[in-house]
Amino acid sequence: MARLYQVPSHARPWLTAAILAISLPQLLRGPFWQVLLLLAILLWRALMDRQRAPLPGRWIRVLLLLGTVGGIYLSFGRLIGPEAGTALITSLFALKYLELVGRRDAYVLIIIGYFVCATILLFQQGFFVFLYVCLCLLLLTASLVGIHYNDSQARSRQHLGKAAVLLLQAVPLAVVLFVLVPRLPPLWNVHTDQGQARTGMSDTMAPGQVSNLAESSAIAFRVQFDGEVPPYRQRYWRGLTYSWFDGRTWSQARPDDWGDELTFYSGRGAPPLWYRDLLRRAADRPYWDYQVIMAPSQRRWLYALNTPVPEFDGLVLARDRHLVATEPVTGNFRYRVRSYTGVPMTEPLAPDQRALMLSLPEQGFPRARELASQWRRQYRDDSALVSAALHWFRDEPFHYTLSPPAVGPDVVDGFLFNTRRGFCEHYASSFVVLMRAAGIPSRVVGGYQGGEANPMGRHLLIRQYDAHAWAEVWLPGRGWVEVDPTAAVAPERVELGLRGSLSQAGEVRLPGDGIGRLPVLFQLRQWADLLEFRWQSWVLGYDLKRQNQWLSRWLGAVTPWRLALLLLTLAALLVLATALIMFRGRGPRSATPLTREYRRLARGLSKRGVRGAERLSAAQLCERIARRWPAAEPAALSWRETFERLAYQQDTSPSIGALRALRRQRRRLLRACR
Amino acid sequence: MVKRAWQNWLARRLPRDHQVQLNQRRIFILPSGYGVLYLVVALLLFLGGVNYENNLILALCFLMVSLFVMGILHTFRNLSALTLRAGAARNGFVGGHGGLAVVLVSRGQPHRSVWLSWPGQDAQEVSLETGEEKTVWLNLALPRRGPVRPQRLRVESRYPLGLLRAWSLVALEHHCLAWPRPREDAPSPWEGRGGSGGTGRHGSEAFQGLRAYVLGDSLRQVDWKGYARGRGMNTKLFDAEEGERLWLGYDRLEGLPEEQRLALLCHWVLLLSEAGQPFGLRLPAMELAPGSGDEHRLRALDLLALHGNEGGQR
Numbered sequence: 001m002a003r004l005y006q007v008p009s010h011a012r013p014w015l016t017a018a019i020l021a022i023s024l025p026q027l028l029r030g031p032f033w034q035v036l037l038l039l040a041i042l043l044w045r046a047l048m049d050r051q052r053a054p055l056p057g058r059w060i061r062v063l064l065l066l067g068t069v070g071g072i073y074l075s076f077g078r079l080i081g082p083e084a085g086t087a088l089i090t091s092l093f094a095l096k097y098l099e100l101v102g103r104r105d106a107y108v109l110i111i112i113g114y115f116v117c118a119t120i121l122l123f124q125q126g127f128f129v130f131l132y133v134c135l136c137l138l139l140l141t142a143s144l145v146g147i148h149y150n151d152s153q154a155r156s157r158q159h160l161g162k163a164a165v166l167l168l169q170a171v172p173l174a175v176v177l178f179v180l181v182p183r184l185p186p187l188w189n190v191h192t193d194q195g196q197a198r199t200g201m202s203d204t205m206a207p208g209q210v211s212n213l214a215e216s217s218a219i220a221f222r223v224q225f226d227g228e229v230p231p232y233r234q235r236y237w238r239g240l241t242y243s244w245f246d247g248r249t250w251s252q253a254r255p256d257d258w259g260d261e262l263t264f265y266s267g268r269g270a271p272p273l274w275y276r277d278l279l280r281r282a283a284d285r286p287y288w289d290y291q292v293i294m295a296p297s298q299r300r301w302l303y304a305l306n307t308p309v310p311e312f313d314g315l316v317l318a319r320d321r322h323l324v325a326t327e328p329v330t331g332n333f334r335y336r337v338r339s340y341t342g343v344p345m346t347e348p349l350a351p352d353q354r355a356l357m358l359s360l361p362e363q364g365f366p367r368a369r370e371l372a373s374q375w376r377r378q379y380r381d382d383s384a385l386v387s388a389a390l391h392w393f394r395d396e397p398f399h400y401t402l403s404p405p406a407v408g409p410d411v412v413d414g415f416l417f418n419t420r421r422g423f424c425e426h427y428a429s430s431f432v433v434l435m436r437a438a439g440i441p442s443r444v445v446g447g448y449q450g451g452e453a454n455p456m457g458r459h460l461l462i463r464q465y466d467a468h469a470w471a472e473v474w475l476p477g478r479g480w481v482e483v484d485p486t487a488a489v490a491p492e493r494v495e496l497g498l499r500g501s502l503s504q505a506g507e508v509r510l511p512g513d514g515i516g517r518l519p520v521l522f523q524l525r526q527w528a529d530l531l532e533f534r535w536q537s538w539v540l541g542y543d544l545k546r547q548n549q550w551l552s553r554w555l556g557a558v559t560p561w562r563l564a565l566l567l568l569t570l571a572a573l574l575v576l577a578t579a580l581i582m583f584r585g586r587g588p589r590s591a592t593p594l595t596r597e598y599r600r601l602a603r604g605l606s607k608r609g610v611r612g613a614e615r616l617s618a619a620q621l622c623e624r625i626a627r628r629w630p631a632a633e634p635a636a637l638s639w640r641e642t643f644e645r646l647a648y649q650q651d652t653s654p655s656i657g658a659l660r661a662l663r664r665q666r667r668r669l670l671r672a673c674r
Numbered sequence: 675m676v677k678r679a680w681q682n683w684l685a686r687r688l689p690r691d692h693q694v695q696l697n698q699r700r701i702f703i704l705p706s707g708y709g710v711l712y713l714v715v716a717l718l719l720f721l722g723g724v725n726y727e728n729n730l731i732l733a734l735c736f737l738m739v740s741l742f743v744m745g746i747l748h749t750f751r752n753l754s755a756l757t758l759r760a761g762a763a764r765n766g767f768v769g770g771h772g773g774l775a776v777v778l779v780s781r782g783q784p785h786r787s788v789w790l791s792w793p794g795q796d797a798q799e800v801s802l803e804t805g806e807e808k809t810v811w812l813n814l815a816l817p818r819r820g821p822v823r824p825q826r827l828r829v830e831s832r833y834p835l836g837l838l839r840a841w842s843l844v845a846l847e848h849h850c851l852a853w854p855r856p857r858e859d860a861p862s863p864w865e866g867r868g869g870s871g872g873t874g875r876h877g878s879e880a881f882q883g884l885r886a887y888v889l890g891d892s893l894r895q896v897d898w899k900g901y902a903r904g905r906g907m908n909t910k911l912f913d914a915e916e917g918e919r920l921w922l923g924y925d926r927l928e929g930l931p932e933e934q935r936l937a938l939l940c941h942w943v944l945l946l947s948e949a950g951q952p953f954g955l956r957l958p959a960m961e962l963a964p965g966s967g968d969e970h971r972l973r974a975l976d977l978l979a980l981h982g983n984e985g986g987q988r
Contacts, residue, residue: 107708107836114738115715118722121730130730137737141835148836149786151801162834166744173740178733186725331727540729571743579747583754 006049007106010156011146015110016042018139019097022113025120025132026090031075034087037068038094045097061099068095086119106147113140127535128528138163173574180551180567182560183544201239201301201446201467205250207411210446211402211423216464219295220448221303222533224459226289230305232450233494234341236470236482237303237462239447241320245436247361248411250429250444255352263319266326267312274319274347282307282340293536294333300325303447303462305339306482313545320443321345334541346479349441357441357474365412365433372437382440382475389434390488393427396420400427400490424486424493428469431485441474445482449494456530593659594647597666601639604670618643625673632672639665684826690845693759696829700842701753703746709837712742745835752833753840756785756802760848761809765976767940768819772850773811776827780806787833792824816852819933820983823849851979854933856941884908892967894950919964920946920953922974924981936978943978947971957981 007015019042027035047053056064068091069079076084093116096109117136120129141163149159202209221237242250254263265275288305302315302323310317315325315335325333349357379385399421407414412430415422428444435442449468451460470484487494551558555566602613605621610628613621622640626633642662646654654662688700705713716738723732761775776790780802789797790810800810816822830841884897887907897908922942927935939955946953947966954964955974959981962974 108711111708111712111715114712114734115718118719118731118734121728121734122726125728125730130733133730133734134737137734137741141741144836145834148833149801150799151787153801153803154786162748166741166748166834167737169744169747170737170740173743174733174737177736177740178729181732181736183732184724186727187721539733542729543727575743575747578744582747582751 007100007143007147008150008154009049010154011143011149011159012049013156014139014142014146014159015097015106016045018110018113018136018143019094021132021136021139022116022120023090023094025124025129026087029083029123030087030090031071033071033075034091037071037091041094041098045100055101056098061095064095064098065092068092082119082122086122089116089119103147107144110140110144110147113143125540127531127539130535134167138167141166169578172578173571176567176570176574178542179547180563180570182563183542183547185544201448202299203240203252203301205242205425205429205444205446205469206248207404207407207415207422207426207429210425210467210469211404213467214402214423214465218464220297220462220464220466221292221294222459222461222536223290223292223451224533224537229453229458229460230288234305235450235460236306236468236484237448237451237466238306238308238322238445239301239303240322240445241472242444242446243356243359245360245429245433247364253356255350255356257352258319264316264324265312265319266316272319275317277347278307278321278343279309281346282309282343285340285343287338287340289336289338291334291336291537293533293541294325294329294335296331296333297329300328302329302333302335304337305341307340307343307345308337309340310338311336332536332540334537344479345481346477349474354441354474357443358436358439360433360436364410365416365437367413367417368430368433369437371416372434375434376438382473383478383481385438385440386435386473386475386481386483389431389438390483390485393431393485393488398422398427398489400424400486400493425469427485427489428471431483432471435471435473443472445470445472454526454530454533456526459530459533461529461533594643594654594662597659597662598643601666601669604666605673608670608673618647625669629673632669635665635669635672639669684843685845688826688843688845690847692847693757694844694846695755695757696753696842696844698750698754700844701750701840702842703750703838703840705742706832706837706839709742709745709835712738712837716742741835742837745837748834749832749838749840751783752785752831753788753829753842755781755783756788756829757781758827758829758844758846760846763848763850764811765851765853765972765979766816768816768852768855770816771813772816772822772852774814774824774848774850775809775811776846777807777809778802780804785831787831789828789830791828791830793826793828797828797830814850816850819852819854819936819981820979821849822852851976853975853979854936854940856944857934857937885911892947892950895966920951921956921964922946922953923956924958925956932982936981940975940978943971943974947974 020038023034023038027038044053044056048055069088072084072088072091073079076087078084079088093109093112096105096112100106100109114137117133117140120133120136138160142159145162145166146154146156146159201213240252242252244251244253262272265272271279292303294302302325304310304323307321308317308323310323313335314327314333315323318324323335323337375385375388379388397420400423401421402423404415404422404426405419407419411426412433415426416430416434432442432444446467446469448462448466449470450466451462453460468486470482470486472480472482474480484494548558551563555562598618599614601621605613605625610624613624616624618640622633622636625636639662642658642665646658646662688694694700716735719731719735719738723729723735757779759777759779761777763775764773766772778785778788778800782804784804784806785802788800788802790800790812791797792812792814795813798810798812800808802808812824812827814822814824824846826843826845828841829844830839832839884900885908887896887909891909895910897905897910901907922939924935924939927938930938943953943955947968947970950966952964952966952970953974955962955977957977960977962970962977
């Protein structure tokens with residue numbers, strides 16, 4: 001049996017812990033056999049280190065390797081790509097532990113470990129995840145210290161302490177590097193979003209789609225307000241409008257002859273008429289300033305309060321006043337918006353646009369059409385008809401529920417006249433159908449409503465379950481007017497949010513409910529959320545643009561030379577400071593507390609004209625003082641008495657209390673010398 | 675040429691001394707092979723972070739880099755202020771090994787995993803805690819007779835991370851003496867009275883008295899009878915007259931080459947010491963008064979080793 005290297009017993013716990021900690025996120029995410037593999041490896045290694053098991057032979061190692069690669073292929077269907085690659089490298093990393101033969105292997109294993117650490121961050125980037133990765137780093141560093149300190153006297157705890165000191169000292173420099181090292185654009189193209197599900201509102205809306213979202217408590221976006229947070233019922237985060245209905249599904253549409261240049265404004269070039277018109281109307285309205293951080297949705301829809309005027313940067317404003325990102329949102333995407341409240345949307349309706357907003361399928365929902373024409377006969381005025389419709393929704397026995405029963409083939413009639421139990425998309429959809437049948441141009445709006453306010457950070461957290469759908473009707477003279485039929489049925493949905501309204505109704509439990517509502521935990525959760533929010537906005541969102549903004553505030557213009565100079569200067573200063581702290585008080589300590597006390601007195605006397613006091617003995621010093629200031633003699637004598645008692649005290653250094661007494665006497669003496 | 679310039683530079687920068695305290699003038703520091711691997715991993719992370727636009731991977735990379743930078747300070751500190759002092763020497767015969775002791779003293783801080791080695795030798799590892807003092811014996815090959823000075827001692831440490839190695843090349847003022855290798859196939863170099871063939875007894879000399887045993891006295895001269903009676907360990911003293919002393923003389927081996935003469939003398943020194951026979955040694959430039967015991971033997975051997983070197987490197 002080959003003589004194999006034994007990781008020093010005092011370093012072994014850290015190495016094992018590091019391998020476990022680094023593998024854990026992958027084990028939670030990946031296939032179950034990886035857990036078994038890791039446990040088997042650790043067990044085998046532990047037996048090997050106790051001479052109970054042999055080093056696995058070459059064939060076993062080759063088999064394990066092939067088995068791992070094969071297993072990854074079977075589980076993931078491929079070997080490359082972030083998920084499969086990470087799973088592979090994590091397992092291979094653990095396997096390497098099994099074939100540790102020399103000290104060199106141990107080094108290589110640990111250094112590779114740093115790389116594996118980083119793969120955790122490919123998938124999760126929360127603050128706590130990063131802390132966890134730092135913990136892995138600490139364990140790895142402790143192992144590195146441990147395998148290098150080949151002395152039987154060494155204790156495990158020492159390594160961790162040393163590693164912690166090193167890491168803590170490394171933090172300031174790392175921060176400087178993080179802030180100052182230029183963010184390069186990607187060198188080559190990578191796709192991290194393969195196979196990742198899109199979340200959030202989609203570009204079509206069918207029954208059941210929004211209520212699916214309502215079961216997720218994932219974060220849709222966060223909003224940070226510059227000033228106050230708007231009240232709950234005003235928080236309608238407008239996303240996109242659906243204008244085309246095929247009898248079941250709503251989808252986005254625009255009149256045939258509207259090109260992109262008519263529909264979107266990107267902030268560049270001459271603003272189109274509708275945009276100038278919008279600015280003019282908004283000019284003296286109150287507004288909210290805020291910034292939104294979208295979570296990755298893999299879609300282009302962005303959300304804002306009505307009426308948004310964004311900072312044009314990576315996004316465009318559509319003519320129906322919603323925001324669209326120029327690229328699908330794959331990472332955290334940040335944008336700033338100013339939303340003017342109460343801006344009338346009084347644009348005239350072009351004939352083909354009007355036709356689109358009135359369009360309905362040829363067939364279907366006879367009863368709804370009949371009800372609409374009955375209303376039409378009853379009310380000449382459009383707005384009277386709208387409020388009549390809302391009254392109808394309120395008075396008829398409609399129910400707001402997350403789990404509506406099956407409606408049948410005709411989704412509109414089935415819902416309006418049979419089941420009468422539905423979610424916001426049912427109400428919005430059937431309301432718009434009724435309006436269109438009555439001849440009122442209207443459309444469905446998809447977005448989010450509400451959001452949990454974090455009182456600590458003046459920011460709102462909008463989760464997927466805040467997804468909402470409502471309607472807009474076009475009234476002559478008033479333009480587009482927002483109408484929320486859900487509010488007519490379940491006003492608490494708009495006042496309290498989904499959770500509030502459903503818990504009132506005693507309906508389903510939502511994820512994160514229950515224990516999360518305890519006051520203490522709730523507070524904790526809000527803190528954690530604030531932390532994550534700051535993390536998102538300061539760390540994760542620190543990109544080239546922000547870096548430039550931030551640096552130009554400090555440097556004036558950001559030129560490579562200035563940047564390099566600043567970077568080097570700061571780094572050098574930090575290293576110097578650390579070195580000073582580390583090497584301070586090194587070597588024979590030149591002055592004992594007593595000597596320092598003596599020097600202080602000498603300094604005080606030299607200010608009063610006694611030169612060279614430092615070279616005198618205590619007795620000589622007192623003599624001088626007595627000669628010069630006879631009044632100070634008693635103080636000088638008592639100081640000398642104390643000083644000499646402490647100085648000639650055997651073996652023990654003077655206690656803190658004694659030194660303090662001496663200090664008091666010195667002050668009294670100096671005061672007397674005048 | 676380059677080597678010479680390097681040695682000259684070293685000699686100026688790190689002069690030979692009895693005691694050397696390592697400081698920034700004397701410590702060199704460079705990444706080790708693993709350090710390079712580590713930096714490569716950090717570079718990979720940087721590329722990954724840039725490509726995936728992942729700020730946290732970048733942050734991890736920066737943390738690794740600054741860990742490395744702090745490692746420089748710590749590795750340096752592990753060696754700095756370490757004091758090395760020339761210790762005792764164990765002399766040996768030409769062609770064998772001698773030993774030199776290096777005393778390491780820690781002042782105010784621990785020094786961990788310090789490796790000491792001469793070029794072409796396996797390193798010895800030693801760890802010192804604060805205030806500790808340790809002696810390390812290092813073997814030294816003795817290729818020729820006379821004082822043998824080791825090359826510069828390499829003091830190296832990679833603690834704590836192993837990513838960097840800090841080292842110093844220390845020249846301590848110490849040396850080993852290489853005694854001549856003993857030879858016996860030649861005429862005996864002794865003169866004067868004394869045993870024949872070195873097996874003489876002390877009985878022929880006048881017994882003078884006893885004195886307390888001192889380390890280094892020949893065990894053959896111990897008064898064992900008295901010891902057995904419980905009178906303690908005493909050494910018998912004999913008084914031999916000058917003319918009756920046994921002298922080993924360099925001059926008596928005329929006609930032989932120098933080294934061969936020394937080798938013969940060495941042989942006899944060993945032989946006589948083995949037998950407990952007092953002897954004196956006469957070399958052209960030095961003389962050792964007759965005596966016996968381990969101390970005497972060592973002094974004789976040292977004189978032989980130093981022949982032709984007197985005043986040279988001493």
